[in-house]
Amino acid sequence: MDYAQGELEYNTFITDVGALGVMFSHQFHYAIPHLPILAPFFDMLTTHKLRQPFTAAEALAFFEDFYGDLSEEELEKELPWLDGAFVPYRHYYESDRWASVSPDLAEKWVKYREPPASWKTKLLRRLFQYDWLHYPKVMLVRQFLARILKLLRAVYSSFHVSDKAK
Template sequence: GRVICAQDRQHRQVAIKLMKIDSKEYRILRVLSKEPLLFSAESFGCVIPPIDFLEMGEHCFVVMPRWGDSATWPWFSTVREALDYMRSLLKGLCFLHERLIAHRDIKLSNILMNHIGRFEQIHKNPFRKQLRHEGRALYALLDFDCAVMFPRTSTPAERRLPGRESFIFGGNYSYDTAQGELDYDPFAYDVAALGQLFCENFQQLAPITHFLAPFIDRMMTRDIAKRYTAAQALLVFDDFCSRLSPWQLDTAPPPIDDRCDPENHETWARLPEDFVQQWSSHREPKLPLSTKVLRWICMQPLGYRVVQWARRICAVFTARPSLKAYGRSV
């Protein structure tokens, strides 16, 4: 709708997006345009950078490099290639969070690859396979329609958003607000959403790379205090990957299991018993009945409002600080 493709004077493929100058997305892109890491081939931050701004009154045409979508197609030839993809997304999320930018809409369609191909031909496209094999494939996050950026002077308590704002149509999601929570941490939400994307697309790799089971569970855990931050997840991921053998990295990864339920997957059941016992502290427990009931109520007509009303009453009596006004995002 608001994005068109073109070619600039240097014959580079670009995408041009129209947006309002007073929008949060515009302000975020202005900040990203000043980040040297997004223009570095050696230390690319895995976020699509804006390269020009054409302002016209209250609107602006933002020019960005044109990359290709459907970044997981064709499917990866080796586990190493799949892990490179996962690491790029962790790196991109870490880059944003370090600058207090919460993406809030992590999904496959918002992940691009540095190769453009016709949609109907991507499954058989040999150039993507060649880029991956040569280690030249790059992946990056984009689309800041729903993103929020907080001031450097803000406190963690001020970096929370109303629970109702977590529901974004067509986006990936976390279950952090599925029980009618009044507010939520958008940064922790991002990590859980990316963990869910990993679970849905890569949990079948766990029998080859065992660490993915505890790693993904810790990204998605319902105990948010124990959940990795983006920076922690990247460090742990790199540490785990450094311990993999060449045969593990060069093994062909199984295809996506379309039946995967992020909260009821059987990843651990396919792992050695000694490994399961060693990492049992990272294993996410089954969903409690009380949580299932709360979610069921919230999915009913008016159910979500009723649960939030009850939570507000409880919050008044407990004097929760999170009931203070929101709006510190910029």
């Protein structure tokens, strides 16, 4: 999950929510075309923005809002069961959950859509794939990257300010 990007702070609630989202995504990704609410729900459980996952109250409110908009026909519709059929395994972060969501629902739920990972997050995930790079090296790598970014911002702003002065 996203502790793979070298997070320094361990939060059991965030880890539990993420693990539940990953499990749901693996088990029920095939149902998203029939139950589109699963796309934003899975995104909010597995978000890489670790301060933004659904709380229990937010998840319940989200489902209640969606449930209230359903017709009787939609409520009675059955989901397809696979009955032993092979479903290809998909990593939760590789599948496009939103591909089968209608444009009007996608627009309604845009605030729940997982934003793309930043280059910094992608770099950290790549670095922390390797077994030799574990805590306490995590802290050193994150501090090094933070200093480099601070230096780049300072250099950029000094050139940017000097251009405006001309």
